[in-house]
Amino acid sequence: MKIQRITYLSLGTNQGNKLENLQNAINLIADKVGDIQKVSSIYKTASWGFDSEDFFNICLKVTTYHPPEKLISILLNIETELGRKRKESKEYSDRNIDIDILLFDDEIIFSKTLTVPHPKMLERKFVLVPLTEIAGNTFHPIEKKQLSICLKNCKDSSKVSLINDKLKRPVPLSEKYNYIAIEGNIGAGKTSLSNMLSDEFNAKIVLERFADNPFLPKFYKDKERYAFPLEMSFLADRYQQLSDDLAQLDLFKNLIVSDYYIFKSLIFAQITLQKDEYLLYRKMFDLMYKEITKPDLYVYLYQNTDRLLQNIKKRGRDYEQNIEAAYLQKIHDGYKNFISTQQDLNVVIIDVSDIDFVNNPEDYDFIINKIKKA
Known part of the structure; x- marks a missing residue:
């Protein structure tokens, strides 16, 4: 920090x-x-x-x-x-x-x-x-x-x-928002940006604990068999994590940045689950979703599929290497549909396909300015 x-x-x-x-x-x-x-x-x-x-x-x-x-x-x-x-x-x-x-x-x-x-x-x-x-x-x-x-x-x-004239004080990001959720497709850079924002603004960070999920590697080998336990375990973990961490908003009023929003659970479930499994899943999700605090700002990082595949290959997680372009497109379509239906959610979409905000300070500043002006 x-x-x-x-x-x-x-x-x-x-x-x-x-x-x-x-x-x-x-x-x-x-x-x-x-x-x-x-x-x-x-x-x-x-x-x-x-x-x-x-x-x-x-x-x-x-x-x-x-x-x-x-x-x-x-x-x-x-x-x-x-x-x-x-x-x-x-x-x-x-x-x-x-x-x-x-x-x-x-x-x-x-x-x-x-x-x-x-x-x-x-x-x-x-x-x-x-x-x-x-x-x-x-x-x-x-x-x-x-x-x-x-x-x-x-x-x-x-x-x-x-x-008598007065000048305007630009409102700092930490005063403007209490909770920012960074979202995007697999390999879009949401965790990298969340870490950078946390470091820049001394924010509490909430990172998805995907590495601890024992079903994830199994899912990529046998999607039909492990889709339901994977999605249910992710939902339970995301709900618990966000419930615990977002409770601190009322205690400390400091900025919280997360690299996911719980609605991603429903987006992925729509893609991976069979119809009867999804109907059961949706009942559980609706109960939990009502209890989760909505972010003050929802940032969606868009990257084209070719760039996503490059990023996935570069970061080298074995269980991700066989992800197909069609699967990534389905995920993006799910996010697109979600964003288009959320009238009460403050959303900013940032196309990061042709920029490198991790290694280029000017690209990072471009994203920060987008967030500040959202």
Whole structure:
């Protein structure tokens, strides 16, 4: 599990549409840096150190997994993406966006590319006023004083005016959802994505215990004989596991990510069971299904059949190697039918046939953004 760190950032702009500049920077920071916990009010100040248009300034409280050196690199890239062009001169100048790291936990950092706490933050009211608004009781790691006291001691006499306009704080994934279910065909990557999400957002993970099922290898050798005990054992195990783990939603209110949803039991049963077996199975399923908490978001990973077969071969489970394309298509059709009939389920379908979210960070970010915007 990654360790989250708290950083405070200062943002400023005095060119173009200032509100839009700040909001665009906030959105990119939320996408690329971490969860934004607090956004200060907007404050207007005269340009500091040179004559020009007034600045709009804000501060953010952000939780991030990135170390300081990586963080500053990301922030510089965000500035560039938003159109900032840095000049060789060290003199102050106009800028459409400026992002500075003020504090990083209680660390003191002196490196070639970064100094934390920001060496001039205590001299600038346009930094201290918005920062104190969201972190007044936080201690400056060098001064050993609360920031509210540092503001009172600041000798900067420049005027700082509050702006009535408000900026939107992007809602973090962990606040937006309590329970996310990742689904997909055999070999679609649902377990990989579930593990990555759990690691990224410090979420509790619920993984299907298929490896412990003694009927699974037997089923692939003799489907007709072992289909019913396999599906019944999976149903019982999924029901018990989800009932136990999802009960913690009310206790801790933390994010839970699972690599399956219990309805997959019915999808597979429709394919594998004889008619009379399925009717009996359906009675048991309906009783259990009413008791299971529905996910806040149901993510279906679609992969074409050729890619699924490649993935199955690559991961090398002996009992899966004889799975046929027609069987995978039946499973996909079952999921498709299920999704089309679930009007009260929040569903996002993501085609992962031509991407590699495990090894390509950009592909992973693409999926995260899909989930955030669902």
